Amino acid sequence: MENVVYFIGAGPGDPDLITVKGRKILSEADVIIYAGSLVSKEHFQYCKGDVEIHNSASMTLEEVIEVINNSYKENKKIVRLHTGDPAIYGAIKEQMDELEKLKIPYQVVPGVSSFTAAAAAIKKEFTLPNVSQTVILTRVEGRTPVPEKEDLERLASIGASMALFLSVNMIDKVVERLRKGYGRNVPVAVIQRATWEDQKAVIGTLDDIAEKVKAENITKTAQILVGDFINCEYDKSLLYDESFTHMFRTAKDENSSN
Template sequence: MTNKVYFIGAGPGDVDLITVKGRNILSSADVVIYAGSLVSREHMNCCKDGVKVYNSASMTLKEVIEVINKYYSKDKKVVRLHTGDPTIYGAIKEQMDELDKLNIPYEVIPGVSSFTAAAAAIKSEFTLPNVSQTIILTRIEGRTPVPENESLEKLASIGASMALFLSVSMIDKVVERLRKGYGRNVPVAVIQKATWQDEKCVVGTLDDIVEKVKSENITKTAQILVGDFIHCKYNKSLLYDENFTHMYRKGKDENSSN
């Protein structure tokens, strides 16, 4: 089998939320480069003896690629372990482009994202009938800019369920933008380190969430969830309605007519 590099999503925090496929590949890796600022070092406990481990928190893109190239050229299995799902704010495209230049093959193994873990932490469902059937994943601009047509005000005006990454340190600005977009007070939840042992959840509204977040000293590694889905009345799904017929089940009315 041809050797290749693996980009693996480690999940949101709890080490058991990595996928079975991801853990199996990780356990056979010769080299692991992990995002140490957000990925638990505990994942290394499943690695084999003698594995070489690098923490990318202190590495540049050039250094990461040099390590990958060094060991790939020696036919070693290299794993690039990212937080959550690597395709969301994972900065993997620039890494894959560099590997393409070096003709190094790779595969991406998806993971559980922090936005789904955050919703699970507050026991909510993003897509409630007659409330919202759309989830917007976004962030407020920081050192990384956001396209003007994706401003928080414009996105909030849609009224969809929202999950904001990398934004809690600017919670005042976030709330100001959201208020302009929604034009009303809406539920907000902030979940710090979802699924970690020190997980912290704060639930409120645009009117009081800033005060609550600051009182809990939440300044980083947190998801901001916004929308009526957090607390509202909703219609039940037709999927399990006794009168609803689909290819796997006849509805009550149809059964009684036979």
């Protein structure tokens, strides 16, 4: 069987939130390149004793590809272990492009993203009937620019539920732009290191969230969740409404005594 490089999402923090498939592949790996402090080292207790481990935090793209290429030539099983889900701010496209140039086959194994972990941490649902059926994942510009058409004010004006990555260190700028976009005060939650043992969560509104974030000294590794879904009235879903029919259930007879 031809060897394959695996890009695996390790989940948001809790090592048990990696998928069963991801852990199985990880346990068989000969070489692991993992995303530094963002990935729990507890994952390595499930690995082989002689596994070769590289921390990509100190590596360039070229160095990562060199390790993969050399290991692949030696027919070693290689795992590129990313935080959360690798498809979201994972910078995997540039790695996959390089592997294609080298004709090295690869697969992507998805993981639990930090934005869904953050919603779970505060026990909220992004998509409430008659509130929001859309979730926007975005960030404010830092060293990586954001396309002008994806300006935060413009996205906020839609009124959808939002999850902001990589932005908590600019919380004042975030609040200012969200206020302009939403045009009103809306609920906001900030969750730092969701699912880790030292998880922190603060809930407020645009009026006070910046102050609360600073009081808790939250400066990195946090999700900013924004929208009415955090605290609002909502309609119940039709999915479980006894008068709503679908292929698995017929409506109860109005004259039935059951």
